[in-house]
Amino acid sequence: MKYFTVGPSELYPIVPSKIKQALKDGVLSISHRARIFDELFESTTNNLRTLLSIPKKHSIFFLSSGTEGMERIIQNMAKQKTLHLVNGAFAKKFYQIALQLKKDPLKIEVEYGKSFDWKELSIPRSTELVCVTQNETSTGVAIDLKQIYTLKRKNPKVLFAVDVVSSIPYVTVDYSKIDAVFFSVQKGFGLPAGLGVLIVSPAAISKSLSLEKQYLSTGSYHSFSSLKKNADKYETPETPNILDIYLLNEVVKDMLNKGIDLMRKETEEKAKYIETFVEKSRELSYLAENSEIYSKTVHVLKVNGGAKQLMEHLKKHGFLISSGYGAMKNDYVRIANFPAHTIDNLEKLVDCLSSI
């Protein structure tokens, strides 16, 4: 079976052999307080820093999921006032987490399939933190980060947190211009689920410390101060998913060898291939309202004949794709385009789509 699902998805090609290597080398039994783990932590964060051009001043933390990233950002980066740009289910979840944590969140919401009117968008004066879902996995709408950098330039004292769960490592992020970026590893990195990564700026750390000075809770073992104290000695506060950290390092090393520019170019070529096919199709059309906001990595498509029939047809031919999110389950499908998806398999998938 080939998994074109939006995550968990197809494993990055080297993952099975690296898991077997990890078993041979006893990686699954090493202590998270042993030097060998510290070396793994250091190597993984160094390689990730190189691959994604993360500035030295920014901290890299390991969490357990993308969802945890949302919780820790809300706990540590705002006393009360968060603003959420909502154009899909995951942006809405970010907003709801702020509500559940008893912050005072506002949202600017647009219809699913649309993006924001950047010229009209203004940030209320008291806002401490703006939360953005750069690549909405529920709608397949991507936000051009230049719009976020412009907002940040206009509001330099406001912190910005960006969810790149389903676009990294394709999306190019200028980490120096935003304060928190997070993702999980079971999408673009093609790894088993159970690990999240959170990258924060010095300003994000300062904000968290200022909340602690006001005797406000920033969480416990995964407060930024606890995460940073441990990360500074290449450790995690708790016993983490060591296997996934090991595999992330191996995949990142492989991506460094291949070159991220080539990988991004391939992602764009594969995206173009899907877009061209959909444009000609009578059966399929994008949910996103225009091609400028199409996500390259998550293609959310309306299926005239209904999603179920199409998905069953593909499954018979050895392909799994995702159904539409939530209420869009019956009429939409979602197709992932991650580095683990080869052009060869994508062509076969598209052949299969056109044969229905």
Added chain:
Amino acid sequence: MKYFTVGPSELYPIVPSKIKQALKDGVLSISHRARIFDELFESTTNNLRTLLSIPKKHSIFFLSSGTEGMERIIQNMAKQKTLHLVNGAFAKKFYQIALQLKKDPLKIEVEYGKSFDWKELSIPRSTELVCVTQNETSTGVAIDLKQIYTLKRKNPKVLFAVDVVSSIPYVTVDYSKIDAVFFSVQKGFGLPAGLGVLIVSPAAISKSLSLEKQYLSTGSYHSFSSLKKNADKYETPETPNILDIYLLNEVVKDMLNKGIDLMRKETEEKAKYIETFVEKSRELSYLAENSEIYSKTVHVLKVNGGAKQLMEHLKKHGFLISSGYGAMKNDYVRIANFPAHTIDNLEKLVDCLSSI
């Protein structure tokens, strides 16, 4: 290398082959929203319920670590007043998490190596939640749960949460008599790290809901209400460590086949073997002050000649054990006795210990 470390530790024997099976079967690519995952969740919790005799009314939640278990218990099971029985570093961590979450915790603390004076121990009237570390991984002191059941009987309205991180599945727990029990899988279950399990009573759920009704935060995606809403449909709020859930199910099935009584008997026999050796040794002695409170699964031993030399000697012969915790690093060692540790390997380890 044989890992007698206190966790991560030796893998349960079937784990390597089951990981390879998972790779073959595409388990690492399945969606956490697919029916196949729901079936895995249902099967794993059913098998765990059978193995550990967990009542039907109790909920089983998947978290990412034992440490997360502490955080979620504190967030959901007390408005303010927690009481912590502290006789080691992990009980102290539980207390500190309550402080960090801005609760109003009290502690009853005894010297490391000692247990509590149960006859004298009284619980302040306003206490909502008592937190107990049944098996202190830092000191090797185990608490007889009968003492906790007695406390609960005397204080029926107080909730009790028990950390069994390093004693499960050896320890027999009467879940009907306590309100929260948690553990991680990289110790007694011999699995890769990155998964925690939390078992809660209906009273624990009610308490969490009552906090929510008072507009108090119980966390977000891992509040008990969110965990329960998802667990009721055999799902998790976030994308979890699916591989570890799969492996937990396989290990639990294997333990069911073997029989938990036999496994517990073997653990006691192996513990006796270590105890008998240490009693005769001039080099080693227990930190725990008397044999009644010795943990069967974590043996914390003072080394007259210093820990480092002993650990290096063992390492040369293919055995890894843990150093003492924190400030006890130089003078103590910790030896695990989990189901994955065979009597055969334990005998070799003890031979090696006596040859120094």
